[in-house]
Amino acid sequence: MTYTENATPSAPGSDPAFAPALTVTAAMASRRSIRAFQDTPVDAAVLREILEKAQRAPSGGNVQPWHVAMVTGDALRNLITAVQQAMMAGGGIADGEYVIYPPDLPDPYMARRYGVAHAMYDAMGIERSDKMARNMAMAQNFTGFGAPVVAFVHCPRFMGPPQWADMGIYLQSLMLLLREAGLDSCPQEAWSIYGQQVRDVLTIGDDHILYAGLAIGWRDTDAPVNNFPVARAPLDELVCWHGF
Numbered sequence: 001m002t003y004t005e006n007a008t009p010s011a012p013g014s015d016p017a018f019a020p021a022l023t024v025t026a027a028m029a030s031r032r033s034i035r036a037f038q039d040t041p042v043d044a045a046v047l048r049e050i051l052e053k054a055q056r057a058p059s060g061g062n063v064q065p066w067h068v069a070m071v072t073g074d075a076l077r078n079l080i081t082a083v084q085q086a087m088m089a090g091g092g093i094a095d096g097e098y099v100i101y102p103p104d105l106p107d108p109y110m111a112r113r114y115g116v117a118h119a120m121y122d123a124m125g126i127e128r129s130d131k132m133a134r135n136m137a138m139a140q141n142f143t144g145f146g147a148p149v150v151a152f153v154h155c156p157r158f159m160g161p162p163q164w165a166d167m168g169i170y171l172q173s174l175m176l177l178l179r180e181a182g183l184d185s186c187p188q189e190a191w192s193i194y195g196q197q198v199r200d201v202l203t204i205g206d207d208h209i210l211y212a213g214l215a216i217g218w219r220d221t222d223a224p225v226n227n228f229p230v231a232r233a234p235l236d237e238l239v240c241w242h243g244f
């Protein structure tokens with residue numbers, strides 16, 4: 001892969017194919033949602049530098065609506081335990097922070113959603129009919145997929161759709177900068193299902209809403225869940241040109 005030429009891997013055992021990205025194009029091409037991580041810890045100084053750089057993310061009116069809780073070690077373990085307890089107690093989607101997908105999502109959106117889910121479960125060797133196995137794979141969200149760090153992005157509840165879009169821009173900025181540092185990530189809106197528990201453990205007030213977690217670490221290059229192809233719609237399905 002040309003985008004990794006001359007790059008050196010920064011994580012123990014990492015595949016040179018996933019070495020630090022040297023260009024934005026390389027960061028875009030090599031970023032994917034990683035759902036199995038090595039347990040190697042991430043240096044706080046590296047994360048601080050990435051967060052400093054991500055502060056250059058644009059936002060409407062320069063409002064910078066995002067707030068971030070960086071969580072690792074015992075703090076992350078405590079959070080995972082609290083969410084697992086809530087899961088076992090039967091808390092869930094009905095109590096979540098927001099509706100993740102519009103109800104009755106039509107095609108082509110629903111087909112794309114199913115497409116990636118089927119590709120992922122196929123890679124994991126999970127039969128489509130095996131609901132229990134699918135649920136267990138989904139539950140891996142609430143371990144951060146084994147990542148050593150999870151960043152939780154939240155904002156004041158009064159923020160509207162434009163500021164939520166700003167948070168998305170921020171998230172992608174972080175993900176690309178992580179790639180530049182040889183790190184990987186998975187954005188996780190699943191945590192919003194247990195937003196109350198996350199906010200309680202991290203002492204984030206009820207006046208804030210949890211947008212997403214971002215699992216951060218080094219990818220397990222061998223895990224099938226990190227190696228299946230993720231399709232994208234052809235450009236002409238999405239882009240119209242006027243006046244060209």
Ligand SMILES: Cc1cc2nc3c(=O)[nH]c(=O)nc-3n(C[C@H](O)[C@H](O)[C@H](O)COP(=O)(O)O)c2cc1C
Nearest residue numbers: 031032033035116141186187188189190191212230
């Ligand atoms: C805002 C956001 C939230 C997401 N939440 C989850 C999640 O909760 N769990 C998960 O496994 N993947 C999550 N994803 C990953 C998407 O499924 C993934 O981006 C999409 O399928 C495209 O795959 P790729 O990121 O590997 O290119 C999320 C992505 C975004 C942008």
